[in-house]
Amino acid sequence: DTGVSQDPRHKITxxxxxxxxxxxxxxxxxxxxxxxxxxGQGPEFLTYFxxxxxLEKSRLLSDRFSAERPKGSFSTLEIQRTEQGDSAMYLxxxxxxxxxxxxxxxxxxxxx
Amino acid sequence: EDKVVQSxxxxxxxxxxxxxxxxxxxxxxFRSLLWYKQEKKAPTFLFMLTSSGIEKKSxxxxxxxxxxELFSILNITATQTGDSAIYLCAxxxxxxxxxxxxxxxxxxx
Numbered sequence: 187d188t189g190v191s192q193d194p195r196h197k198i199t200x201x202x203x204x205x206x207x208x209x210x211x212x213x214x215x216x217x218x219x220x221x222x223x224x225x226g227q228g229p230e231f232l233t234y235f236x237x238x239x240x241l242e243k244s245r246l247l248s249d250r251f252s253a254e255r256p257k258g259s260f261s262t263l264e265i266q267r268t269e270q271g272d273s274a275m276y277l278x279x280x281x282x283x284x285x286x287x288x289x290x291x292x293x294x295x296x297x298x
Numbered sequence: 299e300d301k302v303v304q305s306x307x308x309x310x311x312x313x314x315x316x317x318x319x320x321x322x323x324x325x326x327x328f329r330s331l332l333w334y335k336q337e338k339k340a341p342t343f344l345f346m347l348t349s350s351g352i353e354k355k356s357x358x359x360x361x362x363x364x365x366x367e368l369f370s371i372l373n374i375t376a377t378q379t380g381d382s383a384i385y386l387c388a389x390x391x392x393x394x395x396x397x398x399x400x401x402x403x404x405x406x407x
Contacts (some may be wrong), residue, residue: 219393228302228386228397229341242393244319266395277340286346287395291339 188212190290192278198296199268207214207293211280219287220253229277235261251267268297269285300325304387304398311377312406319372319389331363331370332395334386336397341386344372365399 200287203204216235221229227275232251233243237258250268255261265272275294279287305320323331330348334341345354347363347370354361358377363370374381383403388395 189394201344217375217393226399228388229395231394232399234393244394248380284329288343 190278190280190288192290193227194293195291195298196294198298201244201268201269201270201297204264204266205268205295206262207276207277207278207295209261209263209290211260211278212282213282215282215288216258217281217283218255219281220261220263221279221289223275223277223292224227224273232263234246265295268295270297273297300390300396301395302387302389302398304385304401306401307338307399308351308402310404312404313329313378315377315379316375317403319374319385319387319399319403320369320381321371321389321398322369323387323389323396324368325389325396327391328365328389329391330389331340332388333361336384338383338388338401342389346384348385374403377403379407380403 193208219234220232224230228249231244233253235255238255250266253263273296277289277292279289281287302323330346332346333344345361352366358375361372384400384402386400387395390396
């Protein structure tokens, strides 16, 4: 069990730029989740996939955010035209069916 | 609106003390209640509770769920400095978990 892997660990970008994060789940896990966490808050749900199908998206998810999981393995989360309010830790998690979510170490995004 | 509320938000104790962390929830499509420990980065899984009144135990940690009163508690006995962390509670159906803000526990030597 190599755990959930996220890349990069840190990203600093200027407002208006696009950024893309990658998540590699635990290999046998069929579900993959994206959450966002800001200081002093718990993780906030963004979206999740079962295999390659995106099953649910948060109503809070702006249309500047898009996630893909093209072959049902790794996933990418893209943020277009970044804003300072997008600064946060982006957490990826995976699970096998209804088993508990296992989180990666996250990608910390800073928008200047 | 779905919500999970944790109390206290922060707690300072001395090694050897016993602590109880509280979590209340109002979540539609509720399936399970989960507890996580977050130190510096990834939340690490502690317990998943789906049935009311059945205590789950792992070493010095234990947790129980009350689905009638919509709350859960996490107990830590004989606390150690390594227990210092943020403890997160989350409820919901699989996928869309609603997290509380967490309880920051500090254990002093």
